[in-house]
Amino acid sequence: MTIESLPGSSGFLDAGSDKKISYFSNLYVLGLTVVAGIGGLLFGYDTGVISGALLYIRDDFEAVNRSSFLQETIVSMALVGAIIGAAAGGLINDVYGRKKATLIADIVFICGSIVMAAAPDPYVLILGRLLVGLGVGVASVTAPVYIAEASPSEIRGGLVSTNVLMITGGQFLSYLVNLAFTEVPGTWRWMLGVSGVPALIQFSFMIFLPESPRWLYLKKDKSEAVAVLSKIYGPYRLEEEIEQLSTALEEENQRENAVSYWDVFKLKEIRLAFLAGAGLQAFQQFTGINTVMYYSPTIVQMAGFSSNELALLLSLIVAAMNAAGTVLGIYLIDNFGRRKLALSSLCGVIVSLVLLSAAFFLESSGSSNGFYGWIAVLGLALYIACFAPGMGPVPWTVNSEIYPEAYRGICGGMSATVNWISNLIVAQSFLSIAEALGTGATFLILAVVAVVAFMFVAMYVPETKGLTFEEVEKIWKERAWSSGNGRERLLE
Template sequence: MHDDEPKDDAPQPPPPPKHYTRVKKRKIDQGFNLIIFFFPALGGLLYGYDIGATSCATISIESVTLSGISWYNLSSVEIGLITSGSLYGALIGSVLAFNVADFLGRRRELLAAALLYFVGALITALAPDFPIMVIGRFVFGIGIGLAMHAAPMYIAETAPSKIRGRLISLKEFFIVLGMVGGYGIGSLLVDTVAGWRYMYGASTPLAVIMGIGMWWLPASPRWLLLRAIQGKGNMQELRETAVGCLYRLRGPAFGDSAPEQVDEILTELAYVGDEKEATFSEMFKGKCLKALTIGAGLVLFQQITGQPSVLYYAGSILQSAGFSAASDATRVSILLGLLKLIMTGVAVLVVDKLGRRPLLLGGVSGMVISLFLLGSYYLFLGDVPVVAVVSLLLYVGCYQLSFGPIGWLMISEIFPLRLRGRGLSIAVLVNFGANALVTFAFSPLKALLGAAILFYIFGAIAVVSLVFIFFVVPETKGLTLEEIEAKCL
C-alpha cells in the first residue's frame, strides 16, 4: 500500500449535516429563480413606470412655460389619448398575443415586447407633434400588452411550484415599484422645461436590459414540450432541448433530475389531453370555460372596483383635493405608491404560505369597508377628514394584498397549457379593456353622479366580487400547473 493511499482504519471526516446541503442547494436555487424572474418582470416595471410617469407628464405637457412645445394647448380628449393611449395599445397587443403567442413562445414574445417598449418610448420622447406622440404611446402600449401576457406565463412555467406564487406576485411588486419610480422621476422633472420628454425617454435603458436578458434566458420547457406532444417538431430533439432549458433555469442544484422531471411533465400533459391542438371554440367549453370564468372574472373585478381611476389620475385628483402645486401632488402620489409597495411586499411573502383565497377574501373585504366609508364621507361625514384619509389608505393597502398580485398570479396558473396562450390573452384583453373603460369614464361619472354615489357603486361591485371569489375561485397553492389542470378544472 502506498503512503498516499487512505487507510481503512484511518479516521474519516464526518459528512456535512443534511441541513447544510439543503441550505446550500436552496441558496443556489433561489439565485437562479431570481434570475428567471428578473428579466420578464422588467416588463411589469416598465408598465408601472408608464402609469407613474404619465400622471406627471400630462401636468408638464399642458404647461405654457414648461412644456417646451407650441402645441401645449390640448383638449381634454387629446389629454385622454395621451393618458390612455398605452392602454389602447395594450388592447391591440392582447389581440395580437391571441394569434401569435403559441407560435412565438413566451421568450420571443417578451423579446418583441422589449423592442416595442424601446421604440415606443423613443417615439414618444422625441415626438415633434401630437399625432406622432400618440403613435408612440400606442406602440409602447402594444409592448405592454405582449409583456403582461407573456411574463406571467414564462415565470409560471419555469418556477418551482413551492415558490411560483411568490415569483409571479413579485412581478406585481415590480409594477408598483415602477409606479413609484415614475412618480419619483416625474416629480423631479415636472418643473423642468420639456420634462415630459425625459420622463418617457428614461424607460429606454430598461427596455434594452430587458431585451438583452430575455435573449440570454432559455425558452420555457413546458412550451417546448407542448410543441413536442402536438407534433410541431421532432419529439426527441424538443425533449432534449427542454431538458437543457430546465437545467439552465433551475441551476446546478437541480442535478440529474431534469430528464426525469421533463418525462413527468410529458406524462401529465398526455394524461390531461394537451396533445390535442386548441381551437377557438374550445375556449368556451368545459374546463377551459371554467378557467376563463375564473381568470377573466378576477381581472375584471380587479379593474371595475375603481383602482385605475386613482392610478392614472392621481396627480389631478390630488390637485383638486388641495395640493395646488404640481410637485406637491406628485410627492403625495409617491407616498401612496410606497404604501402599495409595502403591502405588495407583504402579499409576496405570505402568498405561498396562506394561499390565494385567504388573501383575496380578506383583502376584498377590506376594500368593501373602505369604499363604503369613502362614499359616506362625501355624503355626510365631510367634517371628519380623517375618515377619508384612513379609508383611502385602507383601500390601497387591501387592494395590494388581494386583487393587485393575486389577479395576475391566478390567470397565469389556471389555464390548461395548450390553451394558456389564448386564454391568458383573453384575460389580459379583459383587464386592459376594463382598465381603459374605467379610466375614461371616471371623470364624467364623477361629474354626473358625484363622488359619494360613485364610491358606493364601486363598493357594491366589490361585494359582488367577494361572492364570486368565495364560490368560484379555487385554491392553487402548492400544486403544479398540471395538477391545477387535473384537480381544479
C-alpha cells in the first residue's frame, strides 16, 4: 500500500474552512512524516545500540579488549561519519533534492550495517561504523527539512518533532534489541546488522513518495509541485501557497550568484539565522543530553548502584521517559511555542543538573546508605522529563524553518554538523572530566552551560510558531536591518 492510498489522504487542509488544523488532520501528510522520520529512528538506534554491542565485541576481538583506544574509535567513528554526512548532506539536499538525499542515506546505511555484521576484524568494523555514520549524518539533515516543507505551518512543529520522537524511540529500541540478542550466537553482529532493516523499509517506501513540494517548485517541476500541494491543502490555501512559492522563485531568479557557504556568514540576515540555529544545536548537546543517554548506566553505578542489571533497567526507564517526553513535546511545540518551550525546558534542566551535582557532592562526602544515590537517579529522571519535551525537539524544528529556501539545505547541514561535533566533544570528554574534577563538579559545569543556553535563547531565538517560511524570512531581514527597538519587538 502506498501513502497515496491511505484512508483520509484526501482530507486536505484549507485555511478557508472553520475546521481547526490538527496533527491528524491529513493522513497523507502524516504518512510522509512517518516514512521520512525513519531516518530519525536510524539516528537514535545507531547512537544507542553500540553501548551494549561493545561488551560482546570485546569478547570476540582480543585486540579491542586490550585497547581502550580501539573501543573509543569503534564508538566514535559513527559520530565522525555523521559529522561528514551532515556537512555534505546540506549540499546533497540542495542539488539533488530531499527524496534522493534520503535514498542515498539509506543505501549507505544498509551497506554499513552489512559491513558491521560481517566484519572479520575490528578495523572492518570501524569502516562499517563510519558508513552508518555517514548515512545517519545525511538523514539528520534531510528528514526535518523534508517534513517541514510538506507541513502546514500550523502543525509544522509537531510534525517535525515526530522525527525527534523517532530518534528517542530508536534509542529505546536499541536497548530492547540489546537485551533480546544477549543469548543469541553472534550477539553483537545481530545487534548492529539488524539496523539495516529500518533503512531498507524506508528506502522501499520512499521510492513511491513525492519530492518535497517546495524543492520541486523552486528547482525542478512546478506542475508536479502543485500536484503534491493539492493533496495537502484545499483550493483556497493552495492558491496562497503557490503565490508565496512564486514570489520566492522570483527572488531566487534575481539572485546573481549561486548560493555558497561563504554567503551564510557574509549576509547579515542569514548569519543571524544560522547563529540562532547552530547555537540551539550546540546547546542541545552541551547541556548534557548524550551524557545521560550514553552514560546513564555508568552514572547510575557512580551513584552507588553496582548491579549491572539494575543499572541497565534504570537506563531503559530513562530511555522510555525520553521517548514519552517527546510525545508531550509534539503537542506543546505548536500550542506553547518553540521559544517558550525551550526556555521552560532549560529551567527544568538547570534545576535537575544542580540536584545531580548536589547528590554527587554529598555522596562523596560520606556514607548515606544509598540515599544520595537515589537523589541522583531522581535528578536523572527530572532531567529527562524537562529536556525531552523542549530542548529535544526545538533545535531540530527551529532549524527546519528559519532559513530561506535557497539556504535551507546548506544551513541545515552546517547546523547539524555543529550538533554532531558537539555530540562528539561531550561523549569523549564527560568521563575524563568527571574523573579529573569529580562527578558533582562536572554536573555543576553542565548547569552553568544550561544557564548560558537560557540567556542565548532569550536573546537570539525568535518565536516561529504558526509562521510561514516567508514570514520567518521577514523576521531575519527586519532584525538585521532595523533598530534595536525592532529587535526587541521580534523577541516578544
